[in-house]
Amino acid sequence: MTAPRILVHRDTELMARATAARLVRALADAQTARGTASVVLTGGRNGNALLAALAASPDRDAVDWARLDVWWGDERFLPGGDPDRNEVQAREALLDAVGVDPARVHPMPAADGPHGAGESGGADGGAGDGGDGTEAAVAGAAEAYARELAEAAGAADEHGPAAVPAFDVLLLGVGPDTHVASLFPELSAVRETERTVVGVHGAPKPPPVRISLTLPAIRAAREVWLLAAGEDKAGAVARALTATGEIQVPAAGARGTERTLWLLDRAAAARLPEGVTAEEAAPEDAAASPPGSG
Numbered sequence: 001m002t003a004p005r006i007l008v009h010r011d012t013e014l015m016a017r018a019t020a021a022r023l024v025r026a027l028a029d030a031q032t033a034r035g036t037a038s039v040v041l042t043g044g045r046n047g048n049a050l051l052a053a054l055a056a057s058p059d060r061d062a063v064d065w066a067r068l069d070v071w072w073g074d075e076r077f078l079p080g081g082d083p084d085r086n087e088v089q090a091r092e093a094l095l096d097a098v099g100v101d102p103a104r105v106h107p108m109p110a111a112d113g114p115h116g117a118g119e120s121g122g123a124d125g126g127a128g129d130g131g132d133g134t135e136a137a138v139a140g141a142a143e144a145y146a147r148e149l150a151e152a153a154g155a156a157d158e159h160g161p162a163a164v165p166a167f168d169v170l171l172l173g174v175g176p177d178t179h180v181a182s183l184f185p186e187l188s189a190v191r192e193t194e195r196t197v198v199g200v201h202g203a204p205k206p207p208p209v210r211i212s213l214t215l216p217a218i219r220a221a222r223e224v225w226l227l228a229a230g231e232d233k234a235g236a237v238a239r240a241l242t243a244t245g246e247i248q249v250p251a252a253g254a255r256g257t258e259r260t261l262w263l264l265d266r267a268a269a270a271r272l273p274e275g276v277t278a279e280e281a282a283p284e285d286a287a288a289s290p291p292g293s294g
């Protein structure tokens with residue numbers, strides 16, 4: 001297992017721009033090598049700021065958007081089109097501005113979709129938080145997404161980490177409690193060792209009902225990039241880079257098969273303990289540079 005590489009940027013804006021430039025290079029290089037690429041998006045401020053920076057990047061079209069598979073690491077279980085859905089925010093920040101192939105964009109099911117619990121699939125209406133209707137609906141939605149992943153991996157009959165594509169880059173925001181995706185400390189979803197996608201109830205970050213990739217699915221990715229900016233993340237970053245217990249510190253369990261990157265601003269890196277090596281990212285990292293420059 002490779003040690004994570006920690007890159008510290010002068011500020012949040014530079015972190016978003018530099019990471020966008022890095023993502024363009026990574027996806028374009030994957031397409032050069034394999035003719036296609038895949039990315040797993042995350043929600044939250046840092047995830048959406050990265051997508052907005054990517055949309056504004058002068059080099060964004062070095063990515064052949066029509067040959068990119070777009071997945072999500074987690075989703076809020078809300079009706080389709082709800083502005084709080086990670087999918088809706090990603091479309092507004094980036095996807096609507098680039099020429100993705102709709103057939104290759106894979107949003108997680110919505111609460112009013114075929115697996116929904118009715119109009120208000122959220123936790124505070126309809127069948128209520130964790131009520132039978134919602135529980136069954138979220139479980140069905142999670143199973144449907146797991147099947148979609150397995151089919152994409154050419155492993156429709158398999159279970160576990162083999163049943164997801166080897167994502168080129170899987171993005172994760174990091175919560176102040178060290179959650180990633182919708183895997184919150186001590187909740188059942190972070191303990192899952194077999195399934196690739198699960199429903200989440202009682203999430204401490206609203207809305208409480210969600211769908212999430214599990215740690216085994218996250219760890220099937222070639223590269224996992226964790227995004228954390230702001231002083232409210234400094235404690236979580238320090239714990240995640242020193243802890244070993246992924247149940248208590250889910251971000252500690254997020255790593256790629258080939259590379260794990262922590263992309264921070266100085267505020268989020270402020271409490272890195274002695275012995276943890278971090279690199280100061282050069283401002284020119286944010287400048288557009290041709291793919292292949294690694």
Ligand SMILES: O=C(O)[C@H](O)[C@@H](O)[C@H](O)[C@H](O)COP(=O)(O)O
Nearest residue numbers: 043044045046173174175180181
């Ligand atoms: O659905 C979500 O809310 C996100 O997927 C979640 O995992 C997010 O990435 C973290 O909570 C960090 O969010 P911020 O970047 O806004 O702190």
